[in-house]
Amino acid sequence: xxxGDWLAHWWPGLLLGPxxxxxxxxxVWPRLGFALGQGVALLNALAAVLLVWxxxxxxxxxxxxxxxxxxxxIGLRLDGLAVLMVLAAALVxxxxxxxxxxxxxxxxQAPEGFWPLWLFLxxxxxxxxxxxxxxxxxxxxxxxxxxAVGLVVLGGGTDSLAAALRYLLVxxxxxxxxxxxxGLMYGAYGTVDLPLLASQASGPALGxxxxxxxxxxFFKAGIFPFHFWLPxxxxxxxxPVSAMLSxxxxxxxxYLLMRLWLELAPLSLAELALPVSGVLGSAAVVWGAVNALxxxxxxxxxxxxxxxxxGYLFLALPLMPLAGAxxxxxxxxxxxxxxxxxxxxxxxxxxxxxxxxxxxxxxxNGLAQRxxxxxxxxxxxxxSLIGLPPSGGFLAKWLLLNGxxxxxxxxxxxxxxxxxxxxxxxxxxxxxRCFTYGHTGGREPGVALAAQWPAFGLAAAAVALGLAGSWxxxxxxxxxxxEGDALLGVAx
Numbered sequence: 001x002x003x004g005d006w007l008a009h010w011w012p013g014l015l016l017g018p019x020x021x022x023x024x025x026x027x028v029w030p031r032l033g034f035a036l037g038q039g040v041a042l043l044n045a046l047a048a049v050l051l052v053w054x055x056x057x058x059x060x061x062x063x064x065x066x067x068x069x070x071x072x073x074i075g076l077r078l079d080g081l082a083v084l085m086v087l088a089a090a091l092v093x094x095x096x097x098x099x100x101x102x103x104x105x106x107x108x109q110a111p112e113g114f115w116p117l118w119l120f121l122x123x124x125x126x127x128x129x130x131x132x133x134x135x136x137x138x139x140x141x142x143x144x145x146x147x148a149v150g151l152v153v154l155g156g157g158t159d160s161l162a163a164a165l166r167y168l169l170v171x172x173x174x175x176x177x178x179x180x181x182x183g184l185m186y187g188a189y190g191t192v193d194l195p196l197l198a199s200q201a202s203g204p205a206l207g208x209x210x211x212x213x214x215x216x217x218f219f220k221a222g223i224f225p226f227h228f229w230l231p232x233x234x235x236x237x238x239x240p241v242s243a244m245l246s247x248x249x250x251x252x253x254x255y256l257l258m259r260l261w262l263e264l265a266p267l268s269l270a271e272l273a274l275p276v277s278g279v280l281g282s283a284a285v286v287w288g289a290v291n292a293l294x295x296x297x298x299x300x301x302x303x304x305x306x307x308x309x310x311g312y313l314f315l316a317l318p319l320m321p322l323a324g325a326x327x328x329x330x331x332x333x334x335x336x337x338x339x340x341x342x343x344x345x346x347x348x349x350x351x352x353x354x355x356x357x358x359x360x361x362x363x364x365n366g367l368a369q370r371x372x373x374x375x376x377x378x379x380x381x382x383x384s385l386i387g388l389p390p391s392g393g394f395l396a397k398w399l400l401l402n403g404x405x406x407x408x409x410x411x412x413x414x415x416x417x418x419x420x421x422x423x424x425x426x427x428x429x430x431x432x433r434c435f436t437y438g439h440t441g442g443r444e445p446g447v448a449l450a451a452q453w454p455a456f457g458l459a460a461a462a463v464a465l466g467l468a469g470s471w472x473x474x475x476x477x478x479x480x481x482x483e484g485d486a487l488l489g490v491a492x
Contacts, residue, residue, distance in 0.1 A: 007054045012063050012076050014047040015086060015126040023119035033115030034101055040119055041090075041097040044126075048083070048090035052475070055083045060479035062132075071191040075132035079479025081332055084472065085129045085255055088336050091461065092247045092343040093122050095454035096240040099347045102451035103239055103354060111154040114238075121147035121244060128252050134182045134192040134213075137256060141178065141220065145171040148249050151241040152233050163232035170219050170229045177216030184209040198263050207269055210260060214273075217260075221253035223314050224284035227307045231291075234303035239350020242299065246306045246346060247339040254313045258320075258331065262481050267321055274318035282415045284311030289422035293429065298352060298359035301426060302345045308419060309338050309385065315412055316400055322407045325482040329473035330399030333465070336472070337392030340462035341381040347455035348377040354451070367434040373452040375434045380459035382427035387420045392465030392472075399473065 007014075022040035026033040055061065060079035069075075078086075097118065104111070124147055128140035149171065152164040186192050188205035222230035230250070234242045257277075261270050288308030295301035316331040351374045352367065353359050368375040384393035397416055404412040465472065477483050 007051065008058070008061055009063075011051055011054070011061055011078060012065070012130065014051070015044070015130060016123055018043045018047075019119045019123035019126065023116045023123065026119060027113075027116040030112060030115070037097045037100070037115045037118055041094040041122070044122060045090040045094045048087040051078060052083050052087050055080060055478060056471075056475055071193050071196060074136050075193055075195070076130045077132045077479070078130050080475045080477060081255070081258070081328075081480060082129045084332055084336060084476055085252075086126055088339040089122065089125045089129070089248050091458065092243060092339055093118075095343060095347065095458050096243050098454040099243075099350065099451045100238075100240045103350045113150065114154055117147050117150045117154075118240075118244075121151065121249075125248055125252060129255065132194050134185060134194065134197075136192075138175070138179055138182055141252070141256070142175050144249060144252060145175065145220070148241075148245055152237045152245070154238055154241065157236075159232070160236045163229070163236045166229045167233045170226075174216040174219035177219070178213045179216075181209040181212030181214075181216070184212065194259065194263060201264060202266065206264070207273075210265055210269070210273070213260060214257065217253040217257050218280070221250050221257075221310060221314075222307065223280050223310055224287050224307060225280075227284070227288070230307060231300055231303040234306060234346075235297065235300040239299075239346050239353065242303070242349075243343040243346040246303065247343040250306065250310060251313070251335050251339060254310065254335070257314075257317065258328075261317065262320055262328070270321045271318075274321070277314045278318040278412070281311040281314030281317070282411070284308060284314065285415055285419040286311075286422065289419060289426060292426040293422065295426075296361060298349045298361055298364070298430065299346070301361065301430065302342065302349060305345075305385065305423070305426065306342060308423065309334075309342070312397075312400070312416070312419065315415055319400070319403055319407065319409060319412060322403075322409070324403075325477055326399045326403035326406070328480055328482050329476045330396050330403065332476035333392055333396035333399065333469060333473060337384045337396055337462050337465050340458045340465065341384040341393065344377050344455045344457075344459035344462065345381045347451070347458070348374045348381075351451050351455065361430055361433055364430065364433040365436045371452070373456055375431070377452070377455045377459045378427070378431060378434065380456075380463050382424075382431065384459075384462040384465075386423045386427060390466040391463045392469060393462070395466045395469035395473075 018040045022036045026036045055078060063076040065074040124140050124143035128144060131137045131140055149164050149168045152167055153160060182192060184205060189197060189201050191197060219226045234246050261274060285308050288304050288311060292301045292304035295304055312334055313331055316327050320327045349359055355371060384391040387393045387397040401413060401416055
């Protein structure tokens with residue numbers, strides 16, 4: 001049996017088995033938590049790289065759990081977009097696991113329950129990205145949210161508890177809306193399998209179900225004006241947790257929206273409903289950036305930046321039915337570059353907190369002299385978030401601009417340009433402080449040196465992503481509704 005055949009049969013076990021088993025063992029034997037977290041995160045990253053190769057050379061993979069095909073069984077699939085999401089999750093989770101030991105060492109040790117929740121969150125995210133039926137997606141979405149809430153609580157203090165409770169309540173409300181939509185879909189069509197629904201779902205029931213599920217996912221993603229829970233939760237959680245939440249958990253909701261509206265909804269319904277997403281996304285780009293510019297704390301600034309960057313993704317949704325491959329690939333690249341850059345920023349902010357003792361932006365004078373590697377992380381992440389060449393963020397925005405211009409959607413062009421200028425403003429505000437002469441105080445930076453390299457790796461990957469952007473964009477189209485379409489403005 002060649003490696004391709006082996007992967008085609010066992011790939012779900014590679015993505016789910018180690019994380020679930022590791023989480024259970026870390027719960028039973030807490031002293032093994034760090035070793036299990038590091039080992040499982042590394043295995044997950046290696047499996048993700050192997051599966052990227054398998055999908056790139058052999059095409060999308062499908063699996064019927066237990067050998068039962070749909071509609072009786074649970075369908076799993078791994079297409080281009082799904083495997084890229086799995087890769088992003090694996091890289092951020094591995095970097096966060098490497099960072100966690102140094103981060104928590106400054107606070108004594110990792111809080112009890114961190115490693116089991118961390119590994120269960122990895123498994124839930126992988127399960128969400130590969131699920132091919134609506135109910136299983138609900139289960140994985142709920143497990144992701146519950147693990148994330150538990151991790152937010154580990155920040156300690158009343159503020160973290162209040163943020164976690166707000167996150168929990170909002171998440172439960174969003175889950176209820178999504179589940180009602182799933183129930184309506186099953187009652188109307190007798191199945192929750194995505195490929196089967198795509199071939200037979202139509203009529204008012206489809207529109208009502210999609211509306212309910214979309215409302216729930218808007219809350220889960222924290223898009224404006226449903227973002228009120230996001231900055232406190234992301235800003236108050238431990239830095240490795242904030243990296244996972246901002247880089248992946250909120251983007252998982254957007255991933256589901258792409259699946260629902262581009263694979264289930266007919267073109268006429270998508271063109272009618274998705275402009276709402278464009279309006280909310282445009283408002284989020286500006287509102288999040290303005291609040292990031294006004295934020296006094298580094299982690300809060302990064303959290304508001306997430307609100308703004310998510311706006312670009314929701315801005316892309318109404319353009320996808322019009323511009324197809326360019327917008328789909330641009331959104332996939334934007335998800336990847338944002339995940340890597342935002343994960344790097346939060347890990348870097350955690351280093352600043354450990355060394356300096358605070359994250360007040362006005363107190364970061366001279367940080368470049370004390371923590372040059374962390375400031376390099378901020379610089380590289382800024383290049384990607386702003387959209388400067390040769391970063392992945394640049395190529396993603398270039399694809400979105402090409403798609404918008406090709407369709408004459410000048411409002412989207414304006415929002416993309418204004419958002420990039422505002423991103424430059426709030427990132428250069430931080431960098432200007434870092435390179436200003438002064439002294440930040442705090443402890444010697446050597447205590448956190450080991451924590452800086454994972455963040456630097458993520459930031460460097462966000463920039464390097466642009467160099468492989470043509471290949472990544474083409475991979476994202478594998479198994480998508482736009483497979484076979486040409487990418488606009490990207491050389492083959």
